[in-house]
Amino acid sequence: METAANAAPAAVIVAIDGPSGTGKSSTSKAVAAQLGLSYLDTGAQYRAITWWMVNNGIDIADPAAIAAAADKPDIVSGTDPAAPTITVDGTDVAAPIRTQEVTSKVSAVSAVPEVRTRITELQRSIARGTELGIVVEGRDIGTTVLPDADLKIFLTASPEARAARRSGELKGADVNATREALIKRDAADSGRKTSPLAKAGDAVEVDTTELSLQQVIECVVTLVEEKRAER
Numbered sequence: 001m002e003t004a005a006n007a008a009p010a011a012v013i014v015a016i017d018g019p020s021g022t023g024k025s026s027t028s029k030a031v032a033a034q035l036g037l038s039y040l041d042t043g044a045q046y047r048a049i050t051w052w053m054v055n056n057g058i059d060i061a062d063p064a065a066i067a068a069a070a071d072k073p074d075i076v077s078g079t080d081p082a083a084p085t086i087t088v089d090g091t092d093v094a095a096p097i098r099t100q101e102v103t104s105k106v107s108a109v110s111a112v113p114e115v116r117t118r119i120t121e122l123q124r125s126i127a128r129g130t131e132l133g134i135v136v137e138g139r140d141i142g143t144t145v146l147p148d149a150d151l152k153i154f155l156t157a158s159p160e161a162r163a164a165r166r167s168g169e170l171k172g173a174d175v176n177a178t179r180e181a182l183i184k185r186d187a188a189d190s191g192r193k194t195s196p197l198a199k200a201g202d203a204v205e206v207d208t209t210e211l212s213l214q215q216v217i218e219c220v221v222t223l224v225e226e227k228r229a230e231r
């Protein structure tokens with residue numbers, strides 16, 4: 001029989017938001033793995049629907065065309081932090097959703113309200129389905145998708161630090177061009193009408209500019225453990 005002493009801990013829902021390149025994915029995956037939680041990369045879902053639109057000849061400059069097609073692709077996210085997956089209509093799209101073409105078009109597609117409604121429903125159903133809890137990262141998780149999350153984190157970092165991190169990833173990419181592209185995408189994501197990139201009023205802000213990835217992970221793990229201890 002399960003007693004209070006040996007009962008499994010109640011599911012914990014962690015929302016991690018912030019601009020591009022602040023470390024949301026790296027931090028969320030590591031925190032989820034360390035704490036035995038599931039992990040959901042919501043940016044990958046918006047990239048997946050964008051990839052489908054591009055592949056199916058939908059005009060990205062036409063929000064009505066995007067809206068009309070929003071419920072067509074079947075998007076499935078695997079939530080194991082050690083091996084997260086994303087498929088569209090059964091095709092593994094983990095690599096093609098990271099192309100420059102998708103990156104340059106994802107803000108326009110994700111600004112369409114019908115796309116957000118569809119993807120938000122998917123995200124909520126995934127979060128509801130986890131047994132031990134989940135770390136969900138994105139732009140509007142604390143404000144819109146999971147406003148009742150147990151813990152909300154908003155990661156920030158200077159544009160220079162973020163550009164340096166991304167240029168390191170893209171080997172040889174021009175840091176200034178990378179910085180400008182990040183700033184442009186953040187402005188589009190923060191400026192859209194429906195569910196923009198924003199810090200929830202009750203989120204803990206962590207500026208990662210001067211922190212190593214390991215320090216950020218430790219900080220978030222500590223915050224989750226404190227939340228669990230309070231319950």
Ligand SMILES: Nc1ncnc2c1ncn2[C@@H]1O[C@H](COP(=O)(O)OP(=O)(O)OP(=O)(O)O)[C@@H](O)[C@H]1O
Pocket residue numbers: 018019020021022023024025026027043165166169208211212213214216
């Ligand atoms: N605190 C940190 N210090 C140094 N490098 C970091 C730090 N956090 C993340 N990184 C590195 O920065 C890059 C971007 O991190 P990550 O992909 O986790 O950011 P993100 O916020 O999820 O970005 P996006 O929203 O664009 O997907 C990765 O190469 C990652 O290893």
Ligand SMILES: Nc1ccn([C@H]2C[C@H](O)[C@@H](COP(=O)(O)O)O2)c(=O)n1
Pocket residue numbers: 020042043044046047106107110137138139140141185189
């Ligand atoms: N909750 C979310 C997550 C992502 N998006 C959009 C905006 C981003 O520019 C794009 C790609 O995200 P990334 O892979 O860089 O994290 O997806 C959003 O609107 N809401």
